[in-house]
Amino acid sequence: MTKIRLGMVGGGKDAFIGGVHRIAARIDGEYDLVAGALSSTPERALESGLALGLAADRSYGSYEEMAEREAAREDGIRAVSIVTPNHMHAGPAMAFLKRGIHVICDKPLTATMDQARDLEAAVKASKALFILTHNYTGYPMIRQARDMVASGELGKIRVVQVEYAQDWLTEAADDSNKQADWRTDPARSGAGGAIGDIGTHAHNLACFVTGLAVESLAADLQSFVPGRRVDDNANILLRMQGGARGVLWCSQVAPGCENGLRLRVFGEKGGLEWSQEDPNYLWHTPFGEAKRLVTRRGAGANAAANAVSRTPGGHPEGYLEGFANLYTEAARAIRAADSGQIPDTGLLPGIAAGMDGMRFIDAAIRSSRADAAWVAL
Known part of the structure; x- marks a missing residue:
């Protein structure tokens, strides 16, 4: 089965939660991280991308550039993981949803209710999936x-x-x-x-x-x-x-x-x-x-x-595996959506959980x- 091409916004050098999401995406072998806008400054974004093995031309200086260029590629990403501080959730999520790219976003949904309402509207207008990583579920x-x-x-x-x-x-x-x-x-x-x-x-x-x-x-x-x-x-x-x-x-x-x-x-x-x-x-x-x-x-x-x-039993599972379960369930839903089927989002938290x-x-x-x-x- 072909891996889902994944991008990431945020999660560069010295970031905690980005590393957690990358591990979770790798555990069951469902994703291949191929692109990123990993920092708010182009220099740090490139440094972080190269450190993770990303190609230089897919280590972007901004999420806007990443969304536009990846959507135009035949081998562009099919999903993006957003692991930025809260105030930078809505903008990237809407940019990728607009281009039909599935979004996996860290919680909480946004920094403000106005941002949340704008993002909710973007999710409803897009055919792409939106998944919120309340990992303890x-x-x-x-x-x-x-x-x-x-x-x-x-x-x-x-x-x-x-x-x-x-x-x-x-x-x-x-x-x-x-x-x-x-x-x-x-x-x-x-x-x-x-x-x-x-x-x-x-x-x-x-x-x-x-x-x-x-x-x-x-x-x-x-x-x-x-x-x-x-x-x-x-x-x-x-x-x-x-x-x-x-x-x-x-x-x-x-x-x-x-x-x-x-x-x-x-x-x-x-x-x-x-x-x-x-x-x-x-x-x-x-x-x-x-x-x-x-x-x-x-x-x-x-x-x-x-x-x-x-x-x-007796072999402990916890934080990383809980995250991985959401990523793997998201992968199943993404594959279904991309093949024209109705995706079973099952117990995955989404925009409704985010608005709650x-x-x-x-x-x-x-x-x-x-x-x-x-x-x-």
Whole structure:
């Protein structure tokens, strides 16, 4: 099977998430990275492209040039991965969608609601696919949890608790920390800090597993580090479809927390617990019975989990494989679309999930400014 020719916008020298996306695209051998506009300066873009083995004439100085020239080539890219800071998602995505090139974009959708609406319109006007990499939805035990909820094993959902805690922004970061530099700059990250960076992951995961949308919320956002212009901690109450209630906490100023994404879901018949830092385990407690440990590829793993598992039980899979699952599912959808079939986007996050995330950020900011008043999404 011919590999999908892939391009990348962003992700050049010293970038973190670009390397993750490249690894994810390689794991199952579905893509061949052949072009890139890897930096905002032509010199660094060329340097980064050559370091990755790209041809000099396909290491572009801007995404505009890349979109135009790749679309004109017979061997041009069929998909592009956008791994830039948030404020540079919409422009590149729209440029490639306009030319019929499929887009795989890092989250959150954009930096502002205006950008999000423009991008939503571009997605609807294009025949190309748009995929948003909420990578935690690709974990096998998360797929199993979603399937268990959907099949009624927990009964009607009553309570959802989700948190995403980190500590890497506990102190003010200096200019040498490029990851912190753009994430704490509202011009590049958007008005949301922690809620946009990791809070959207927590929100998306709660909705993905339960199948329930958040209808309204009451948010209390803080910027604990003096001078910080975006939030670094948030406590949010959630009212969800069907009467379920939720609590979401996200923080980047929680010492001792590295990448603490955790989810608990409770229904009439039982509960589920999962932690990203121990992702191969899912705890299931039927009401009135002993707690059960379900392991990835173990005796209790179901078809939904096994479909996105690669190695035998006891061989850990996690962050990179979760990303890879989305890239591989995207590849199947891209091949179907390019062959004239109706693509099965299955559980892939897309523009709808992206807009939900943007509404979550917007509502959280509005609520906090109104002294944690309840606001609708």
